[in-house]
Amino acid sequence: MRDVAIVGAGQTPYGDHPEAGIKELFASAFGAMADSVDRGFDATALDAAYVGSLGVGGSQLGITGASLTSHLGLTGLPVQRVENACASGGFALLDAVHAVGSGASDAVLAAGVEKMLDLSGDRSKYWLGVSGDTEYERLAGMTFAGVYAIAARRYLHETDAEREHLSRVAVKNHENGAVNPKAQFQREVSLERATGAPEIAAPLNLYDACPTTDGAACALVVPADEAREYTDDPVYVTGFGGGSDHLALHDRETITSLSAVREAAEAAYDRADKTPEDVDFAEVHDCFTIAELLAYEDLGFADRGEGWRLIAEGRTRRDGDLPVNTSGGLKAKGHPLGATGIGQVVEVFDQLRGDAGDRQVDGDVALSHNVGGSGGAATVFIYEVDA
Amino acid sequence: MGAHISIPMYERTVGQRLAFEGERCTDCGTVAFPPKGACPDCRNDEFETVDLSGTGTVYSHTVLSPGGAPPEFAGQARAEGRYVAAIVELDEGPRITAQLTDIDPETVEIGMPVSGRIRRIYEEEGVVRYGFKFGPADD
Amino acid sequence: MSVGLTDYGVSLPTYHVTAEVYEEVWGRFAARIDRKTVPAYDEDAMTLATAAAREVDAADAETLAVATTTHPQAGTLLSGPLSRSVGLDGPCRTLEFGSSWKAGLEALDAALSFGSGLVVASDTPEAPSDEDTEHILGAGAAAFAVGDDDPLATVAGSAHYVDAYLPAKFRDGADLTDLSLGGYTTEGFVEALSAVVDDALADAGLSTDDIDHAVFPQDDVKMSWRGGGRLGFDADQMSAGFVVNRMGFAAAASPLVGLAAALDAAEAGAHVLVAGYGYGHGASAFVLETTPAIEAPDSDAGVDDALDATTALEYGEFARLREVSR
Ligand SMILES: [Zn+2]
Numbered sequence: 001m002r003d004v005a006i007v008g009a010g011q012t013p014y015g016d017h018p019e020a021g022i023k024e025l026f027a028s029a030f031g032a033m034a035d036s037v038d039r040g041f042d043a044t045a046l047d048a049a050y051v052g053s054l055g056v057g058g059s060q061l062g063i064t065g066a067s068l069t070s071h072l073g074l075t076g077l078p079v080q081r082v083e084n085a086c087a088s089g090g091f092a093l094l095d096a097v098h099a100v101g102s103g104a105s106d107a108v109l110a111a112g113v114e115k116m117l118d119l120s121g122d123r124s125k126y127w128l129g130v131s132g133d134t135e136y137e138r139l140a141g142m143t144f145a146g147v148y149a150i151a152a153r154r155y156l157h158e159t160d161a162e163r164e165h166l167s168r169v170a171v172k173n174h175e176n177g178a179v180n181p182k183a184q185f186q187r188e189v190s191l192e193r194a195t196g197a198p199e200i201a202a203p204l205n206l207y208d209a210c211p212t213t214d215g216a217a218c219a220l221v222v223p224a225d226e227a228r229e230y231t232d233d234p235v236y237v238t239g240f241g242g243g244s245d246h247l248a249l250h251d252r253e254t255i256t257s258l259s260a261v262r263e264a265a266e267a268a269y270d271r272a273d274k275t276p277e278d279v280d281f282a283e284v285h286d287c288f289t290i291a292e293l294l295a296y297e298d299l300g301f302a303d304r305g306e307g308w309r310l311i312a313e314g315r316t317r318r319d320g321d322l323p324v325n326t327s328g329g330l331k332a333k334g335h336p337l338g339a340t341g342i343g344q345v346v347e348v349f350d351q352l353r354g355d356a357g358d359r360q361v362d363g364d365v366a367l368s369h370n371v372g373g374s375g376g377a378a379t380v381f382i383y384e385v386d387a
Numbered sequence: 388m389g390a391h392i393s394i395p396m397y398e399r400t401v402g403q404r405l406a407f408e409g410e411r412c413t414d415c416g417t418v419a420f421p422p423k424g425a426c427p428d429c430r431n432d433e434f435e436t437v438d439l440s441g442t443g444t445v446y447s448h449t450v451l452s453p454g455g456a457p458p459e460f461a462g463q464a465r466a467e468g469r470y471v472a473a474i475v476e477l478d479e480g481p482r483i484t485a486q487l488t489d490i491d492p493e494t495v496e497i498g499m500p501v502s503g504r505i506r507r508i509y510e511e512e513g514v515v516r517y518g519f520k521f522g523p524a525d526d
Numbered sequence: 527m528s529v530g531l532t533d534y535g536v537s538l539p540t541y542h543v544t545a546e547v548y549e550e551v552w553g554r555f556a557a558r559i560d561r562k563t564v565p566a567y568d569e570d571a572m573t574l575a576t577a578a579a580r581e582v583d584a585a586d587a588e589t590l591a592v593a594t595t596t597h598p599q600a601g602t603l604l605s606g607p608l609s610r611s612v613g614l615d616g617p618c619r620t621l622e623f624g625s626s627w628k629a630g631l632e633a634l635d636a637a638l639s640f641g642s643g644l645v646v647a648s649d650t651p652e653a654p655s656d657e658d659t660e661h662i663l664g665a666g667a668a669a670f671a672v673g674d675d676d677p678l679a680t681v682a683g684s685a686h687y688v689d690a691y692l693p694a695k696f697r698d699g700a701d702l703t704d705l706s707l708g709g710y711t712t713e714g715f716v717e718a719l720s721a722v723v724d725d726a727l728a729d730a731g732l733s734t735d736d737i738d739h740a741v742f743p744q745d746d747v748k749m750s751w752r753g754g755g756r757l758g759f760d761a762d763q764m765s766a767g768f769v770v771n772r773m774g775f776a777a778a779a780s781p782l783v784g785l786a787a788a789l790d791a792a793e794a795g796a797h798v799l800v801a802g803y804g805y806g807h808g809a810s811a812f813v814l815e816t817t818p819a820i821e822a823p824d825s826d827a828g829v830d831d832a833l834d835a836t837t838a839l840e841y842g843e844f845a846r847l848r849e850v851s852r
Contacts, residue, residue, distance in 0.1 A: 122458040140484045141460035149449035202450040250482040405611040466567040466850035505576040505611045506568035
């Protein structure tokens with residue numbers, strides 16, 4: 001397998017886009033990505049495209065990919081929708097990395113798109129619940145928040161963590177979102193406000209949850225040895241891995257660790273020949289605050305049951321030794337399901353190339369972590385730049 | 388609109404929903420509920436049907452606020468306000484997700500003994516779907 | 527060994543609402559009872575039937591006889607899901623009775639005729655809550671195992687009577703309608719009831735004085751007590767089975783929940799009379815004689831405790847529940 005690199009990455013602002021459907025969102029992200037390629041690139045040179053989307057709303061569930069690329073005149077291109085719920089973007093990138101790494105393709109688009117805010121209340125609630133286990137979790141009246149709440153309750157039971165540590169994740173990620181012009185919520189929240197928000201699924205409240213978001217993101221994946229044809233500052237994808245698990249929490253051995261993530265992380269670290277200690281900063285999948293604490297542990301940043309200490313000690317803030325979610329994360333930047341995994345690439349790309357503005361952190365090794373559903377699917381990537 | 392559980396899909400699981408029918412691996416004896424295509428422990432694919440007790444303990448739970456209820460549970464949420472969804476660890480080992488009923492949400496605790504009972508789950512396409520919920524074991 | 531009841535159990539819904547709560551809202555409570563039971567959103571005749579049947583040991587029953595006038599899934603039978611949830615799925619005869627409030631006794635009659643079986647009566651009658659008719663309506667279920675293995679009570683006598691009586695109360699769709707015909711309603715009631723009570727007592731070779739507990743139809747408190755009185759029974763005989771006072775009227779399930787309460791109170795060798803009336807057609811009555819097995823510690827259905835265990839609703843909560851459930 002040959003080495004691969006990312007030479008362009010861009011996204012729409014995340015949030016409410018009343019003027020745009022999935023085609024317009026995709027076009028906007030594609031344009032942002034093209035603009036980020038330092039020496040420019042010819043879109044017709046693309047060999048393949050993978051588009052992550054859950055297809056929220058169901059308006060173009062069939063052949064979603066071509067409906068988007070053809071909108072930009074890229075007919076003829078082999079393109080497909082990749083679906084693994086909230087990890088659709090991560091798996092689109094994984095497919096792109098495989099395609100280029102195998103030698104089959106030389107320029108592949110990894111994209112993600114989701115349009116969530118144009119649905120009526122009932123349809124929105126319906127779509128938010130489609131990625132859990134349908135036969136049992138959903139038939140218990142379970143919601144997406146409910147599943148993570150059950151994990152959170154168990155985590156608080158099994159560890160020394162306190163309820164407040166969950167809210168501290170939200171506070172930190174809002175601090176970062178406040179300085180990210182692409183974030184849905186560009187404002188800080190106080191700990192008092194985060195802990196006092198209305199309950200949605202005890203023990204989780206509104207500020208433990210990510211918002212629903214419109215957005216799209218694109219990344220251009222090329223062979224590492226051709227990367228300098230596009231830019232002097234490529235971002236190398238040195239580690240990558242995917243994993244899967246039972247959809248229902250009740251079928252898993254534990255609900256306070258996601259084995260899909262552990263599988264994906266192990267594969268990514270092995271391939272990159274890195275350890276968790278080597279990671280300078282990370283974008284993790286904080287769809288709910290508890291998910292970020294679990295990520296710390298599953299990614300090896302902390303031991304089992306000790307992840308909350310990272311947030312308690314401020315180590316994952318922007319000024320800490322392991323900044324996490326400098327973009328604001330899903331919590332503040334927003335979570336357009338299928339786009340999220342590629343949106344993480346955009347943050348990593350900007351950070352590693354020194355283009356992250358007010359939220360810039362130091363580092364040469366970054367990690368992104370994208371989870372589908374409650375951990376039924378996950379990807380982990382490790383990125384490096386020339387020191 | 389609700390998550391679509393077709394009527395035949397529901398019908399295939401009535402043994403689980405109405406009678407806690409599980410399966411026991413003929414090789415290693417692991418009990419699976421709901422039934423799987425392969426033993427969760429040894430991946431053997433031969434099982435014998437086993438009737439589970441339907442009793443267990445709360446492994447974890449959440450109290451869902453009515454505003455967030457899935458559309459097919461909106462009626463229940465409107466009628467009774469908050470409701471409890473839980474993972475229950477059955478006495479025979481497997482865990483299962485279900486609602487808790489006949490209980491004050493504030494009194495639910497991890498480890499609390501519960502037992503199964505048949506209730507209306509919801510109605511779709513005009514068909515009432517029944518299934519188990521759990522309530523206090525001494526009930 | 528003669529055929530009789532080998533086990534019994536009841537199930538009541540989660541909630542109750544009191545007379546005072548009605549009076550606060552409507553200015554009066556038309557039912558002359560203290561309170562009535564109210565199903566939760568996830569309870570109906572099927573779930574109550576299952577809960578009652580699970581209280582009863584009838585694992586080998588070859589007949590499942592079910593009575594309800596409020597089938598949650600019109601056009602299908604309750605015995606399908608019920609059989610599966612109580613483990614009787616497979617080779618089992620099913621019989622369902624449902625047009626009349628006598629249906630519970632008809633189901634009992636059928637199982638007794640076959641000599642064995644599981645009898646389940648479960649009902650959740652309804653009417654618009656701004657009508658007096660609604661005030662007495664409660665819900666509940668009772669289950670009886672019928673067989674000849676060490677019965678708790680055997681059948682000493684029975685009787686049935688039919689004629690073209692006035693359908694003074696009937697269902698219009700899901701809702702109960704009461705034509706409020708006063709004395710005309712009572713006439714058929716007393717005539718048919720007298721006939722079956724007299725005949726059942728004669729069948730058993732007993733007189734009214736020999737009856738320890740008598741259970742009469744409970745859709746109207748005044749009519750029930752006056753009717754029982756006119757037949758020669760006093761308050762001592764009628765009080766144990768008079769569950770309507772705390773349960774409300776649960777249609778076809780009422781006579782069997784009343785019978786369960788009477789059996790809870792009965793000692794060995796007692797005689798228990800249960801009678802049911804179906805508007806527009808007639809009445810049935812059974813006289814049972816309890817055996818020493820009735821005094822076994824686990825034989826009780828605990829009707830009293832079950833009535834105590836329901837949770838009180840304020841009228842607002844009750845109204846909200848009804849509005850969403852109906
Ligand atoms: Zn096995």
